[in-house]
Amino acid sequence: MGKLSETIAAISTPLGEGGISVIRISGKDAFRITGKLFSKTKEGTTGLDFSEVQSHTIHFGYLISDGLVIDEVLISVFKNPNSYTGEDVIEISSHGGVLVTQKVLSAVIRSGAIHAEPGEFTKRAFLNGRIDLSQAEAVADLIKAKTDEAHNSSIKQLEGSLSGFINGIREEIIKVTALVELELDFAEEDVEFTKKDELRNKCREIIHNLVEIISSYISGKVIRDGVNVVIAGKPNSGKSSLFNALLKSDRAIVSDISGTTRDYLEESFIIDGILFNLTDTAGLRLTEDIIETEGIKRANEKIRNADLVIYLIDSSGGKNELDSGLKYFNENLNTKNSIPVFTKSDISSAEFKKLNYKEKILAINLNDQKTLSFLKKGMVDRVSSSVPVVQSGKIILTNLRHKICLEETVASLKNVIISIEKNMSGEFISVDLRNAMKHLGEITGEVTNDEILNYIFSKFCIGK
């Protein structure tokens, strides 16, 4: 990433054709660079001094480069520190074409800005103290949110709910640490034992609160990333048809020919507020076709990494086919969170009962919407039963990095308790308390390093 002394620029709106696109510029030269390119009239001379206009104002005019008008634009002016990054910021609003937007950015770069890296504006907002690190991460989550729950949890985190909780815990630890370190100076006095008891209880209380938050991560992960579902089964067992039925679209090409789906297809959809990321896999068979072999390799990989597997067995082949399909399922997939499903099923429920399978099997018939609803309900039930219910209003941990930091905080606090119980000297206790504070500080970014920052911001989109 560029140094803070450099002025960065990027297209901040999604790529593609639209009515408006926004090119954002941040840094000490943002006003000068924009002024060089801007004129209030199309024949006029450029060189408006944006440092002399008021902050939070908008200016209509023409962006001119090498004597040619690139576009009619609106210039929004934000003076430091009252901007997204805390620096001088310009947002150029241009006509939303791909080429015209790139031409505007190119002109800005030629005038002295450098290309912003992914997340670099938000990184600057963090480095300039506008937001803390967990809020910066909430920005990325908010942009990627696909369900109401994901949206709500990221908005709360952006507003500082997690930061508030962390800072509260951190203050408690600071108080405790002060007591311990005070005691180090008066080690001879006899207040020691009651203080140690008090300290141990305090640590237990904090651990209890942290463990509760940590346990919300299983729900948090489902909220943020959704459930990865793979539809698997032998060729021609109806995988693509089910995929389409679930998505209510024609995303996958469906045909009667085995091996139609060569690549795997992925789409997301929402049932009862839960995001399911659905993968349609290539037929699970050995084949001479080199494209399909590659497809099957990738399909097996997908199954291994899935949160939920829907395994389809073609029921039109009769009882023998069903038995062999179930045998394969039981031997290969029953250890995973997986659902066996009989497809192409026009068996009546009475007939189905007679088959007397001990497994809980769904039989679906795509011509019968009700059977599809059963499957959807089954999918939701599987998720709900493995994910703890989180009380509304409570903080939910959605970020693996935060979970790891909290686990390390808990580990440090447990060391404090062990040291107390082993009656070790105050120095040991103090070191572990300071470690606990460090791990908490990593969440909000009070303690950080370049590696962590680069990891976090590289996952942002460009222009944010």
Place this chain on the structure above:
Amino acid sequence: MGKLSETIAAISTPLGEGGISVIRISGKDAFRITGKLFSKTKEGTTGLDFSEVQSHTIHFGYLISDGLVIDEVLISVFKNPNSYTGEDVIEISSHGGVLVTQKVLSAVIRSGAIHAEPGEFTKRAFLNGRIDLSQAEAVADLIKAKTDEAHNSSIKQLEGSLSGFINGIREEIIKVTALVELELDFAEEDVEFTKKDELRNKCREIIHNLVEIISSYISGKVIRDGVNVVIAGKPNSGKSSLFNALLKSDRAIVSDISGTTRDYLEESFIIDGILFNLTDTAGLRLTEDIIETEGIKRANEKIRNADLVIYLIDSSGGKNELDSGLKYFNENLNTKNSIPVFTKSDISSAEFKKLNYKEKILAINLNDQKTLSFLKKGMVDRVSSSVPVVQSGKIILTNLRHKICLEETVASLKNVIISIEKNMSGEFISVDLRNAMKHLGEITGEVTNDEILNYIFSKFCIGK
């Protein structure tokens, strides 16, 4: 489309994940609707009166609906008539996620705005007299521009170059019409004959200017829409490989198995400033495979509509294969603007000369970049030879609608000349002159109807 009395809203940035998205609201209730949802603090009450803030100012705060914060936003305020549409306009700049952007729009709709149709903001700009119709069309062209030429011609049209030309011609016709209609009142006087001569010469002069502009349309179409190129040839003749080589990407799946490309693939790229829209077709053979048969049907359709066909003949099959390939080409494609190309060619140029084909054939070998350059040069030459060169600075007609209006103007002016030569009464001449003015007025929108407007604006993106 909505009535002008209604307040419209839409997402104006392209769909997708980005740093910023903009929701635009236009109409008399834009300020009231936004105020209902906006609060300067996250716990605060909504209800800021945006009609009391200054135009062209930006306001940071929270968008709140049903007590829940939807997002941190920036509100840009544009007071009529100084806005894109000429009405009161609000632009809400929110975090650029798909869901969060839709939530903002939903809240705005629930508060009283209606969904804007494609192009409805620009239509309002036209109806409110902010821009004329040819400028509105230039906005759509600017957004879709993919080459520098397309960008320049749409920017000039947006700035009013075409409108200026049309209005100039229109004024000349108005003057002439005034003369004719004055004469109708003094029909007995003997100035008649010299006036008629003068009138005829004036019409001829205008026709001459219009025909020149009309003839620029062939270039204009290439500038605006590019050249549609289809790569055709028997299965396994190297179509997908050439497609990829031209695009320098792996857009098409390439394999050694015939029939890999089932659907057709389209991509655009630019050589020497000319936009080529390239289509890779399914193998042109009869097949039992129903997916491929559908693919071939679509491929033949693509060939029929192409501006340029590159027909590949696999040269690794020896002289017989080459001869039969060329025979097919000469019988089926030589009437089109098409180029026969020998692929997989590692024949030396000396050997190639010996084959002594009378046709101008290119031999390409994808391992030899030079042979690919020859093909690219051949493609550019074909386009250049069939497209007249337009002097820079001249107006270029890029829009079929404008061309038709100008042709109708010319037809009306020719009728004027015929009427003069047939010594017909001034009334006939006057009617044709008025028709000519009407057709010119249709270009800039001085004369228009709902059908034309709906046709034009339906081709815009939503939010523009």
